[in-house]
Structure formats: C-alpha cells, structure tokens
Amino acid sequence: MKRNTWQREAVREALGTTDGFVSAQGLHAALRDGGSPIGLATVYRALSDLADGGEADSLQSMEGEALYRACSTDGHHHHLICRNCGLTVEIEADAVETWATQVASANGFSQPQHIVDVFGLCAACTRATTA
Amino acid sequence: MKRNTWQREAVREALGTTDGFVSAQGLHAALRDGGSPIGLATVYRALSDLADGGEADSLQSMEGEALYRACSTDGHHHHLICRNCGLTVEIEADAVETWATQVASANGFSQPQHIVDVFGLCAACTRATTA
DNA sequence: CCAGACTTTGACAATCATTATCAATTGTAC
DNA sequence: GTACAATTGATAATGATTGTCAAAGTCTGG
Numbered sequence: 001m002k003r004n005t006w007q008r009e010a011v012r013e014a015l016g017t018t019d020g021f022v023s024a025q026g027l028h029a030a031l032r033d034g035g036s037p038i039g040l041a042t043v044y045r046a047l048s049d050l051a052d053g054g055e056a057d058s059l060q061s062m063e064g065e066a067l068y069r070a071c072s073t074d075g076h077h078h079h080l081i082c083r084n085c086g087l088t089v090e091i092e093a094d095a096v097e098t099w100a101t102q103v104a105s106a107n108g109f110s111q112p113q114h115i116v117d118v119f120g121l122c123a124a125c126t127r128a129t130t131a
Numbered sequence: 132m133k134r135n136t137w138q139r140e141a142v143r144e145a146l147g148t149t150d151g152f153v154s155a156q157g158l159h160a161a162l163r164d165g166g167s168p169i170g171l172a173t174v175y176r177a178l179s180d181l182a183d184g185g186e187a188d189s190l191q192s193m194e195g196e197a198l199y200r201a202c203s204t205d206g207h208h209h210h211l212i213c214r215n216c217g218l219t220v221e222i223e224a225d226a227v228e229t230w231a232t233q234v235a236s237a238n239g240f241s242q243p244q245h246i247v248d249v250f251g252l253c254a255a256c257t258r259a260t261t262a
Numbered sequence: 263c264c265a266g267a268c269t270t271t272g273a274c275a276a277t278c279a280t281t282a283t284c285a286a287t288t289g290t291a292c
Numbered sequence: 293g294t295a296c297a298a299t300t301g302a303t304a305a306t307g308a309t310t311g312t313c314a315a316a317g318t319c320t321g322g
Binding site for chain 1: 191193195197211213214220222224226227230231234235238239240241242243244245246247248249250251252253254257
C-alpha cells in the first residue's frame with residue numbers, strides 16, 4: 001500500500017518547481033534551505049519512487065551523479081542539457097527510437113533500451129563563455 | 132614525459148584480450164588472477180590514460196560503474212551492449228550524429244556532445260532467458 | 263474518535279567505486 | 293652509472309548511494 005506523506009509531496013513539488021535536472025543531494029539541500037526537516041535518505045527514496053512510477057526522469061550526469069527531473073511530456077523522450085547552467089530541453093526523437101530498435105534487432109538483440117542524451121552549451125552560456 | 136612500464140602494457144593487453152566492456156575493478160581482478168601484482172590505483176590510472184589518449188572507450192553502465200573497452204574502430208562510434216553477458220557490437224550511426232548536431236543547433240546549443248548507447252539482450256542470452 | 267496493523271521516516275552506519283597521498287621504486291637521458 | 297622526475301601501490305579519504313531499525317505517522321475498520 002502506498003501512503004501519502006508530506007515528505008513525498010515536498011519532493012514532488014520541489015522537483016516540479018525546478019527547471020533543469022537536480023541531484024538528490026541538491027534537492028535535499030534545497031528543501032533543507034527552505035526550512036524542511038526532511039531526511040536525506042527519504043529524498044533518495046522518494047526520487048526513486050517517482051522515477052519508478054514514471055513521474056520523473058533520471059539520468060547520470062557526466063560527473064557520475066544521478067540527476068532527476070519532473071518532465072512535462074508523458075511519453076518516452078530525451079534531453080538536451082546545458083552542461084553549464086543545467087537548462088534542459090525535452091526532445092522528441094522518433095527517428096532515434098526506430099533506429100535503436102532496428103540496430104538492436106539487426107544484431108539479434110532483444111529488449112532494447114537506449115540511453116540518448118545530448119549535452120552542450122545553451123545560447124546564453126555560449127555567449128557568456130565566449131565573452 | 133610518458134614512460135613505458137610493464138603495468139601499462141599489462142592493462143593495455145588485458146583490455147585488448149577482452150571482448151566486451153570491463154570495469155576497472157573487474158580488470159584489476161582479472162590481472163591479479165593472472166598472477167600480476169599490479170595495484171588497483173594503477174589500473175584506474177592506466178585506464179583513464181588510455182581513454183584520454185583515444186585508445187579506449189568508456190561509458191557508464193546502468194549500475195553506475197565506469198566501463199572500458201579497447202575499440203577496433205578508430206573514429207567516433209557507439210555501442211550495442213548485451214546487458215547480461217557484456218557482448219558488445221560497435222555501431223556506426225551517422226544518422227544519429229547529424230541528428231544530435233541538428234537538434235543542438237536548432238535549440239541554440241553549441242559544442243554538442245552526446246551519449247548514445249543501446250543495451251539489450253543478445254541472441255544467446257535471449258534464448259537462455261526464455262528457455 | 264480509537265486501536266491496531268502496517269508504512270514510512272530519519273539518523274547513522276555501511277558499502278562501493280573512485281581519487282588522493284606519499285614514500286619507495288623504476289624508467290630515461292646524459 | 294647517476295641523477296632526476298615520473299610511476300607505482302598500499303592505504304586513507306572522499307562522496308554518492310543504500311541498508312538498518314527504532315520511533316513516529318497513516319490508514320482502516322470498528
């Protein structure tokens with residue numbers, strides 16, 4: 001049985017009000033700063049529950065942290081992430097989906113899963129870096 | 132100045148004789164089993180040197196480990212990996228390359244990097260699992 | 263509203279991969 | 293061979309994540 005606790009709500013809301021991807025640690029820090037006495041372990045649990053339930057997406061940052069995000073699009077999609085400021089754009093990639101499936105089956109693989117993410121510098125950060 | 136030590140050679144060779152991706156820990160264990168007194172830290176250092184020098188590819192497994200592999204293809208390419216036995220197929224993906232670049236610039240992003248890997252069950256493991 | 267059953271919490275310890283430390287060792291150039 | 297600087301490796305340190313378990317919270321049926 002799943003129960004409704006203010007902690008879970010807090011995590012869900014904190015995720016919702018964040019623009020880009022956040023680490024569990026970062027989200028915990030933010031909640032603490034906001035005055036919430038929530039525990040770190042609880043944030044980890046809530047996040048992986050949300051990810052399991054499809055309410056959040058997760059990915060590994062290039063530094064090896066697990067990052068989470070509440071995504072607006074319901075279905076399967078990928079991300080374009082600014083490696084400087086964290087700005088995230090959701091991208092549809094039907095072409096890539098079918099490509100992945102094809103490549104997999106062409107080589108005899110079943111149950112394909114794929115990791116497809118694009119990192120870069122957003123327009124603003126590109127300007128800032130160049131300047 | 133770069134020096135040639137038997138340790139570096141050992142790592143290079145161990146990588147070369149491995150089919151799929153290996154974790155640093157796994158490679159170290161293999162070398163030790165083979166009678167080499169090489170140190171764990173050294174394996175890590177050698178691997179990241181090889182990766183830097185373009186002699187090896189690295190990726191993050193779904194379990195959060197860093198995996199390494201000596202790749203035959205010189206240029207940029209991606210991988211199709213069996214999540215059960217580690218069998219790896221190198222795949223060319225021009226379509227994906229251009230797609231990534233396009234998506235990035237369409238959204239104002241510069242310096243695009245992308246992570247594109249496909250995991251699945253290879254033919255053999257599919258049979259084994261179904262049986 | 264109340265009790266009891268069952269979850270969830272959270273402080274803390276434990277784990278796991280990886281990185282830093284630093285003295286001892288070993289290539290390399292001359 | 294000698295001297296110098298890079299490399300090694302045992303071990304400690306780090307940092308994210310997960311396990312533990314008693315205490316506290318939540319839901320359900322009376």
